[in-house]
Amino acid sequence: MTAERETLRIGFIPLADAASLFIAVDKGFAAQEGLEIELVQEVSWSNVRDKLNIGMFDAAHLLAPIAVASSLGLGHVKTPIVAPYNLAMNGNAITVSPSLHAAMNARLEGDALDPLATARALARVVADRRAAQAEPLTFGMTFPFSGHNYQLRYWMAAGGVDPDEDVRLVVLPPPYMVGSLAQGHVDGFCVGAPWNSVAVDLGVGHILHFSVELFTRYAEKSLAMRERFALEHPHVVAALLRALHRAAGFVAEADPHEVAAILARPDRVGVDAQVILRTLQGRLKVSPGGATRENARYLLLGQEGAERPDPTQAAWLYAQMARWGQAPVSPAFLDAAKAVFRADLFDAALPAVAAPPPSADAIGAVCGPAFDDRDIAAYLAAFPIRRAP
Amino acid sequence: MKIVIVDESPVRTAILEDGLREAGFTNVERIGEMRSLLARIYALDPDVILIDLANPSRDILEQMFQVSRAVRRPVAMFVDQSDTASIQASVDAGVSAYIVDGLKKERIKSILDLCISRFNAFSRLQDELERAKSQIEERKTIDRAKGLLMKAKNLGEEDAYRLMRSTAMREKKKIFEIAQAIITASELFK
Numbered sequence: 001m002t003a004e005r006e007t008l009r010i011g012f013i014p015l016a017d018a019a020s021l022f023i024a025v026d027k028g029f030a031a032q033e034g035l036e037i038e039l040v041q042e043v044s045w046s047n048v049r050d051k052l053n054i055g056m057f058d059a060a061h062l063l064a065p066i067a068v069a070s071s072l073g074l075g076h077v078k079t080p081i082v083a084p085y086n087l088a089m090n091g092n093a094i095t096v097s098p099s100l101h102a103a104m105n106a107r108l109e110g111d112a113l114d115p116l117a118t119a120r121a122l123a124r125v126v127a128d129r130r131a132a133q134a135e136p137l138t139f140g141m142t143f144p145f146s147g148h149n150y151q152l153r154y155w156m157a158a159g160g161v162d163p164d165e166d167v168r169l170v171v172l173p174p175p176y177m178v179g180s181l182a183q184g185h186v187d188g189f190c191v192g193a194p195w196n197s198v199a200v201d202l203g204v205g206h207i208l209h210f211s212v213e214l215f216t217r218y219a220e221k222s223l224a225m226r227e228r229f230a231l232e233h234p235h236v237v238a239a240l241l242r243a244l245h246r247a248a249g250f251v252a253e254a255d256p257h258e259v260a261a262i263l264a265r266p267d268r269v270g271v272d273a274q275v276i277l278r279t280l281q282g283r284l285k286v287s288p289g290g291a292t293r294e295n296a297r298y299l300l301l302g303q304e305g306a307e308r309p310d311p312t313q314a315a316w317l318y319a320q321m322a323r324w325g326q327a328p329v330s331p332a333f334l335d336a337a338k339a340v341f342r343a344d345l346f347d348a349a350l351p352a353v354a355a356p357p358p359s360a361d362a363i364g365a366v367c368g369p370a371f372d373d374r375d376i377a378a379y380l381a382a383f384p385i386r387r388a389p
Numbered sequence: 390m391k392i393v394i395v396d397e398s399p400v401r402t403a404i405l406e407d408g409l410r411e412a413g414f415t416n417v418e419r420i421g422e423m424r425s426l427l428a429r430i431y432a433l434d435p436d437v438i439l440i441d442l443a444n445p446s447r448d449i450l451e452q453m454f455q456v457s458r459a460v461r462r463p464v465a466m467f468v469d470q471s472d473t474a475s476i477q478a479s480v481d482a483g484v485s486a487y488i489v490d491g492l493k494k495e496r497i498k499s500i501l502d503l504c505i506s507r508f509n510a511f512s513r514l515q516d517e518l519e520r521a522k523s524q525i526e527e528r529k530t531i532d533r534a535k536g537l538l539m540k541a542k543n544l545g546e547e548d549a550y551r552l553m554r555s556t557a558m559r560e561k562k563k564i565f566e567i568a569q570a571i572i573t574a575s576e577l578f579k
Contacts, residue, residue, distance in 0.1 A: 043442075043443060043444070043445040043447075044442075044444070044445050044446075044447040044448045045448050045451075046447045046448050046450075046451055046485070047442055047447065050476065050480055050485070051480060053476075054473055054476050054477050054480060056477075056480060075451065075454040075455070076454070077476075142448070143448055143451065144451055144452055144454070144455050170427070170449075170452070171448050171449045171451060171452045172449070173445035173446060173448055173449070175445065176423075176445070185424070185425075326455065
């Protein structure tokens with residue numbers, strides 16, 4: 001514990017996957033590490049990114065791909081950002097409107113739980129609509145550099161749907177997703193908790209797939225900070241990581257009702273505790289009729305070594321940027337992307353936390369080639385639908 | 390040069406638009422409704438887009454940077470790497486600007502400076518409004534406490550006020566706080 005108290009300003013977007021950050025503050029784990037944290041709620045990822053970049057935030061709950069994009073200077077001002085801690089893995093879902101759900105079911109060959117089967121059904125619906133000269137389908141996602149964008153694209157492209165040519169992908173702020181689906185502005189979306197459940201509860205959406213059904217280990221949200229801040233304040237970073245680790249342990253072991261009650265507060269996620277509870281327990285109602293689906297790995301906070309940033313996963317994020325034309329294919333970019341996920345800072349702060357057992361593939365995609373960051377070009381070339389190389 | 394203001398506050402939009410017109414930027418369009426935001430922006434085809442930072446739809450604008458069929462002209466955040474002071478000032482003020490690539494930097498700088506000062510003026514105005522509102526509330530509370538004192542101690546209006554003021558001075562408190570205490574006490578004694 002440090003002698004003097006350090007005050008940190010940390011920005012967040014009200015989502016369930018910031019749980020460790022909320023618990024670290026609200027259950028006193030941060031204070032026990034000598035940290036005073038001011039959590040600042042934000043309305044857009046652009047704001048979080050900009051305030052982090054210019055130093056108005058010391059750290060932030062950030063979409064992992066934004067940390068990579070900022071460091072590579074993609075789409076915006078280049079600022080070296082590091083991510084020494086994964087706040088969450090997985091936790092997203094793809095939801096479609098009742099009418100698209102019905103159309104896809106009518107064209108489904110195979111198991112509705114198989115993402116490849118549903119993606120092929122989507123391809124048939126897209127072809128049917130084109131033949132009927134109907135408007136292309138529109139899907140919502142949260143940000144150009146987001147898992148939601150890459151997960152939607154990966155899934156539909158696996159079934160033969162070109163996400164840039166055959167459908168429209170639009171950015172929507174998460175709180176607007178459900179309303180847009182209800183009003184028919186979008187036919188489906190990929191978003192994090194609790195918005196999929198909210199759509200199902202209101203009877204305007206069917207959850208097709210949890211993102212964990214597409215990728216077993218997807219680094220969703222990072223605790224991100226400027227590289228310079230991490231360099232200048234190593235003790236603060238270590239204290240913060242210890243506090244987050246204890247918070248993640250608390251979420252895993254405490255009564256989930258208590259955790260859900262904290263997250264439900266208006267200055268945290270601000271939605272009904274029951275809805276949050278379903279997310280934490282990975283037991284989601286998937287259709288307005290009441291059917292539920294369960295997956296204990298729906299949202300991983302501290303479990304299975306999910307906290308430890310894995311540079312291979314940063315490389316995979318970069319590969320998605322390259323696949324969809326957001327970034328050039330270059331060894332220098334690849335190295336810079338991998339350097340964002342700082343496992344070394346994690347290990348320095350939490351030496352006793354075991355690294356997850358090595359697996360053949362750091363991502364675990366349900367289909368497509370195994371990921372190999374030693375040859376990104378060959379990996380990308382194995383996908384028939386891509387913008388590059 | 391066509392400028393689009395994306396802001397859900399009609400008052401602030403008006404203040405900003407006035408400022409822009411005074412500075413000679415007469416081609417100004419407002420978007421106050423966030424539905425189909427991108428489609429509207431593409432239809433207007435502006436050179437500069439101004440958006441308030443409290444608007445969640447800012448993320449929608451980020452899509453303009455993406456290479457896509459929909460984009461007719463490349464759009465970039467106005468500020469370049471070296472210009473952190475400008476970013477800081479605009480974020481502080483709560484406004485963000487996007488421009489079409491290739492516009493002269495000095496021209497944009499004058500627009501952004503104008504935005505920053507108008508946004509700051511607007512928040513000052515809001516603060517003043519808040520202060521005026523709370524002053525009215527305080528006045529009401531003091532009047533109510535004065536009435537209670539007059540009734541309970543059979544005092545005239547002047548004397549009741551003087552009593553509150555001298556108590557406040559003795560206790561080193563604001564007269565408003567004494568008034569609140571009187572009201573609370575009287576509720577308890579009911």
